[in-house]
Amino acid sequence: MVRSSTRSLLLAVLTAGLATGLSAQAAPQDLSDPQVAHVAVTANDIDIELAKLAQHRASSRDVKQFASTMVTDHSAVKAQAIALATKLGVTPEDNAVSQSLLKGAAEARATIEPLKGKAFDKAYIDREVGYHQAVIDALDNLLIPTTENADLKKLLVDVRPAFIAHLEHAKKIQGSLLASK
Amino acid sequence: MPARSFLVALVAIGVIGAGSAAAAGRSGPRPPRTHTVEMSGMEFHPATLEVQPGDTVVWINRDIVPHTATATGKPAWDTGPILQGKSGRYVPKHRGAFPYACTFHPVMLGKLMVK
Numbered sequence: 506m507v508r509s510s511t512r513s514l515l516l517a518v519l520t521a522g523l524a525t526g527l528s529a530q531a532a533p534q535d536l537s538d539p540q541v542a543h544v545a546v547t548a549n550d551i552d553i554e555l556a557k558l559a560q561h562r563a564s565s566r567d568v569k570q571f572a573s574t575m576v577t578d579h580s581a582v583k584a585q586a587i588a589l590a591t592k593l594g595v596t597p598e599d600n601a602v603s604q605s606l607l608k609g610a611a612e613a614r615a616t617i618e619p620l621k622g623k624a625f626d627k628a629y630i631d632r633e634v635g636y637h638q639a640v641i642d643a644l645d646n647l648l649i650p651t652t653e654n655a656d657l658k659k660l661l662v663d664v665r666p667a668f669i670a671h672l673e674h675a676k677k678i679q680g681s682l683l684a685s686k
Numbered sequence: 687m688p689a690r691s692f693l694v695a696l697v698a699i700g701v702i703g704a705g706s707a708a709a710a711g712r713s714g715p716r717p718p719r720t721h722t723v724e725m726s727g728m729e730f731h732p733a734t735l736e737v738q739p740g741d742t743v744v745w746i747n748r749d750i751v752p753h754t755a756t757a758t759g760k761p762a763w764d765t766g767p768i769l770q771g772k773s774g775r776y777v778p779k780h781r782g783a784f785p786y787a788c789t790f791h792p793v794m795l796g797k798l799m800v801k
Contacts, residue, residue: 574790578751581770585750667751670728673793 536600536651542590543597544606544648545661548640549583551610552633558618559629567678568626575633575671582664589660602647623682630679637672641665718777720744723796725753725768725788730796737800739779746773753788755796764789 536544556575563569590597613636617628644665652658718740724731726748737743745755747768755774756764765774767790778784778800788794 570789577790581751664750666728667749670791670793674791677792 536602536647537598538593538652538654538657539590539595539598540600540602541648541652541657541661542586542595543599543603544643545586546583546590546597547603547606548643549579549586551606552579552636553583555610555614555617555629555632558614559625562621563626563629564622565626565678565682567681568630571630571633571674571678574674578667578671582667585660585664589656593654593656595654595657602643627679627682630675630682633675634672634679637668637675641668641672644668718742722746723755724748725755725794728791728794730755730794733795734797734799737778737798739781739800740777742775742777743798744773744775747771751790753790753794755786756789758785758787 552575556572556579559572560569560576563572589595613632617625617632620628644661649658649661649665652661716738719738720742721735721737721744723735723743723745725745728749730745735743743755745753745765745768747753747770750770752767752769754765754767755776761780763776763786765776768774778798781800784798784800786796786798
């Protein structure tokens, strides 16, 4: 009971953190493996879509290169997640966490898309720093502990270092953008 | 006494001979070797590798995402993109310390010590 209520609280906090505006009542009680698989695919899709925009719109070479890496890496992770779900016979299932991620992504894109030049670069990299941190927190506190299937759990554990490297890379660019102001 | 002197002389020659052979082994050229660096968990393992000129360094990518091993100084060299489960190689020709990185993930750093 204690574990269950702790997890519910954690889910509520995380979900609220991932997308501002989502009410606590909409927080899920738990995530099934098909739901975790859906979150994994959605989280990667979100980063790929914003990176595709940044590949064309960013003005800094470093930011463009970072965006290209995001498209490549998150496409590779997404393909791996889909291949594993197919192998396991798991059909990814939509859920409140995926929805909150999509809502947050739409809000971020609406803010970033109208910007140009250095303002665009800064807003995109700021978003990437925040987004990767949120996804790493979700992996550590929600997705990895919740997942029951050993193969799916291993995939999540295996991709974590890539997200950490992305976060460090984004922070490095964030620092150099501030310095070049 | 003569027998002992002869024995001492023999042992001395043996020790000197072995010492010379060991010294020759250290400084002389040895056949080129192949060394392996694993790319896993977004790191190079080992991060620093000691090799001799003419040795082959092979990088194997154990991660899901692609990597490169690319010189960050001179001379310029680059394995190009290495996909999951694939490998790339480089044969250093000159002595020195050569830092390198993954161009996709600049936080991944390694060093070749060519001695």
